[in-house]
Amino acid sequence: MEKILEKKRVDDWVAALTGYEVHAPALEEGIWGYQPINGPIRLDHTNTKQPPKEFAFPQREVFFSFEQIKGEAPRLKQVMPSGPRHAVFGVRPCDGRGVPRMDKVFNDHAQDAYYNARRKNVAYVGLACNKPPSANCFCLSVGGSPVSTDGLDVQLTDLGDRYFVKAITEAGKDLMTAAGKLFADPSAADQKQLKQVHAAAVAHPQRAVNNPDQAPAKLKASFKSPLWDELAQACIGCGICTFLCPTCHCFDINDEVQGKAPLNGQRVRTWDNCQFPDFTMHSSGHNPREGTGARLRQRVCHKFQYFYENFGMHQCIGCGRCITECPVGIDIIHVVNKVVENAG
Secondary structure (H helix, E strand, O other): OEEEEEHHHHHHHHHHOOOEEEEEEEEEOOEEEEEEOOOOOOOOOOOOOOOHHHHOOOOEEEEEEEEEOOOOOOEEEEOOOOOOEEEEEEEOHHHHHHHHHHHHHOOOOOOOHHHHHHHOOEEEEEEOOOOOOOOOOOHHHHOOOOOOOOOOOEEEEEOOOEEEEEEOOHHHHHHHHOOHHHOEOOOHHHHHHHHHHHHHHHHOOOOOOOOHHHHHHHHHHOOOOOHHHHHOOOOOOOOHHHHOOOOOOOEEEEEEEEEEOOEEEEEEEEEOOOOOOOOOOOOOOOOOOOOHHHHHHHHHHHHHHHHHHHHOOOOOOOOOHHHHHOOOOOOHHHHHHHHHHOOO
């Protein structure tokens, strides 16, 4: 389904989505982030600081509650995700490509019921990039595109005073059908302009990972390279790089006890971070990734080697957040290029 929507009618489209909780990028204190719609929608953003992965994989979620009363069997109550369907507007193509990668992780050897319960209720309305929204974009180096539709349900392309709107999935068709009268059929001139805009977007210069197809083998050969320690010297282990990554999915599970008599609490899943010093700490006290070099190696190799070996694609989607937001300037493009260049 392909249609044209005047920009001034986007708010009317949102208003027609009565069965959804609609989220879109909003600017607060200079930072773009996804917020529930509360006024006119804005799609003039660069990219959000945090990716939209939290709609399916929240930073904290409860698995079940428990209660232990003396002399009685423990009482457990599962807490499954519930709530409205979400329509998330303004998702950039790089973040869209993160969605199927997360789907693979949570449905590989076993299906994660909590992730899937949320995922089925999220529809992503993407916004193609007419030009890179960040100086650190490199989606083309990892098999992506500024006009990719991967992981999206609808794709919007900015044609000036209107959007070219394309439904990618059945969920996307439902979103458009809900406000069918607002859309018009595209003309031949619209189709021609779409191709021109997309071609210009793909041709726009980006930063680049050199020889990304060679990266998996080169990284594997460089496992013991002293370069890892050298490149990680500035790292302070803050974890910003992974918390802001659209495809990082490490988590921890803990019991949060709320009382002693009776004992009660919740079992919760929270995001964890491979850049934290205690991430791989064993109960014996041994830590196989004691230094920052080993932890940087783990993050980079997971993105460009391990995930590739398991699924035939790079896990990194080239959004550049980890570069832009790193407080000490560690640059994953520079790291990969440096290690691959010096691989034996």
